[in-house]
Amino acid sequence: MCNSSSIPEFLLLAFTDTRELQLLHFGIFLGIYLAALLGNGLILTAVACDHCLHSPMYFFLLNLAVNDLGCISTTLPKAMTNLLWDTKAIPYSGCVAQLFLIIFLNLAELSLLTVMAYDHYNAICQPLHYGSLLGSRACGQMAAAAWGSGFLQAVLHIANIFSLPLCCGNSLSQFFCEIPQILKLSCSDSYLREVQLTTVTAFLFGGCFVFIVVSYVQIFRAVLRIPSQQGRHKAFSTCLPHLAVVSLFLSTVIFAHLKPPSISSPSLDVVLAFLYLVVPPVVNPFIYSMRNKEIKVAMWKVMTGGFA
Numbered sequence: 450m451c452n453s454s455s456i457p458e459f460l461l462l463a464f465t466d467t468r469e470l471q472l473l474h475f476g477i478f479l480g481i482y483l484a485a486l487l488g489n490g491l492i493l494t495a496v497a498c499d500h501c502l503h504s505p506m507y508f509f510l511l512n513l514a515v516n517d518l519g520c521i522s523t524t525l526p527k528a529m530t531n532l533l534w535d536t537k538a539i540p541y542s543g544c545v546a547q548l549f550l551i552i553f554l555n556l557a558e559l560s561l562l563t564v565m566a567y568d569h570y571n572a573i574c575q576p577l578h579y580g581s582l583l584g585s586r587a588c589g590q591m592a593a594a595a596w597g598s599g600f601l602q603a604v605l606h607i608a609n610i611f612s613l614p615l616c617c618g619n620s621l622s623q624f625f626c627e628i629p630q631i632l633k634l635s636c637s638d639s640y641l642r643e644v645q646l647t648t649v650t651a652f653l654f655g656g657c658f659v660f661i662v663v664s665y666v667q668i669f670r671a672v673l674r675i676p677s678q679q680g681r682h683k684a685f686s687t688c689l690p691h692l693a694v695v696s697l698f699l700s701t702v703i704f705a706h707l708k709p710p711s712i713s714s715p716s717l718d719v720v721l722a723f724l725y726l727v728v729p730p731v732v733n734p735f736i737y738s739m740r741n742k743e744i745k746v747a748m749w750k751v752m753t754g755g756f757a
Contacts, residue, residue, distance in 0.1 A: 456541055456615060456619050457540070457541055458538045458539060458540050458541055458544075458619065459538070459539050459541065459544050459619045459620070459621055459626065460537045460538060460539075460620045460621065461527075461528075461531065461537050461538075461539055461621055461623065461624050462537070462621060462622050462623050462624050462719065463531075463537050464528075464532065464624065464719075468535065471532045471533075471535060472532070472533075474532050475529050475532040475533050478525055478528060478529045478532070479529060481525065481727060481731055482521060482522075482525045482526070482529070484731050485517065485518070485730045485731045485734075486518065488731065488734030488735060489514040489515075489517050489518045489730065489733070489734055490518075491734065491748045491751055491752070492510065492511070492514040492734050492737070492738070492748070493511060493514050493515065493518075494751045495744065495747035495748045495750070495751050496508070496511040496514075496747070497511070498750075498751065499743075499747040499750065501743060501747070502743060502744070502747055505568050505583040505588045506565070506568055506569070506572070506687070507744075508588050508592070509561060509564055509565045509568060509588070509591075509592065510565075510737060512561055512592050512595070512596075513558070513561050513562070513565070513694075514733075514734070516554055516557055516558050516561060517558075517729065517730035517733055517734075518730065519550065519554045520551075520554045520555065520558065520726060520729070520730050521726070521727055521730040521731070523547055523550040523551055523554065523625075524547070524551070524624070524625045524726050524727065525727060527539060527543070527547065527625065528624050528625070531624075539626065544626040544631075545607060545611055545626075547625060547626045548606075548607065548610070548626040548627070548631070549603050549604075549607045550603075551625065551626070551627075551726070552599070552602065552603040552606050552607070552628075553599045553600050553602075553603035554599065555599075555702075555725075555726075556598065556599035556602050556603065556650070557595055557596050557598070557599030557600075558599075558698065558729075559599075559654060559657050559698075559699075560594070560595035560596075560598055560599060560657065561592070561595045562657075562661065562691070562694065562695050562698065563595075563657040563660055563661055564591045564592070564595055565691055566660065566661040566664040566665065566691065566695070567591075567660075567664060568583060569668060569687060569688050569691060570664040570667060570668055571583060572687070573668050573671050573672060573684055573687075573688070574667055574668060574671045602650055602653075605646060606628065606646060606647075606650075609646055610628060610632070613631075613632075613635045613636075614635065614636045615631075615634040615635060615636060616634050616635070616636045618634055619634070622718065623715075623718060623719065623722060624719060624722070625722070625726075627722070651706075654702075658699060658703075661695055661699075665688070665692060668684075668688055671684075672684040672685060672688070686741060686742075687741075690736045690737045690739065690741065691737075693736050694729065694733050694736055697724075697725075697728070697729055697732070698725060698729050701721055701724040701728075702725045704721060705718070705721035705722065705724075705725060708721075
């Protein structure tokens, strides 16, 4: 038996052993990463520079863009580095940092998506009270709570996971450091503490999911009662992008962690992880800008120097 402190590095799953395919994967990942940086960077700049977008909805969208940049920058650059230099290693400290950021940013994203659902609910179902319920102070507190809850849970998970004694193996069947993969290396029954903590996180996840679903049921009931077609179109244009983002994130995360063991395989695990860690940061800016005229106008100003 060897404990975690005696393991200098972990070995991540290689996408391929063929050099040509490694370089091809590197080029594809580089394009994906640059697209995410561009899309989220445009949203950040547009919301920060356009005073018309200084409202609660766009404030939370800005927070989501920051989170997306963090999510994709936590996993993809390391994967690209390993592909470019034909290696699989990640230092022990690097694995700790990567896993901490993945947990922190993903839980913060779930909280931000929940807060955004609450914002849409108040904007459509309680428009007369919207200003008092979502003032700048309240928005700041909700955003801080979203980031703070993710940070706290990440600290608890990391403290639990890396206090476990690990067996002598150091190979992970994933292209990044992941909780289930680290637990597979545990030599002790004390991993049950992490299982209990993960169960608590799962209940919080479920609570957010139920809140979002209930919010959107109420939102759609209110939208269908709007008499004018233009009013319904505007309401749907506000809500549908967020619903698409929520559906993409939650469906892939839920399936990745609750799929039957009988269909589990390293290749399927990689695909699912790619779908909830890499794809959302790339497509979220396009989803939000596709049906939102204000965002499209502001992003066009950024690209053409309209704010100069």
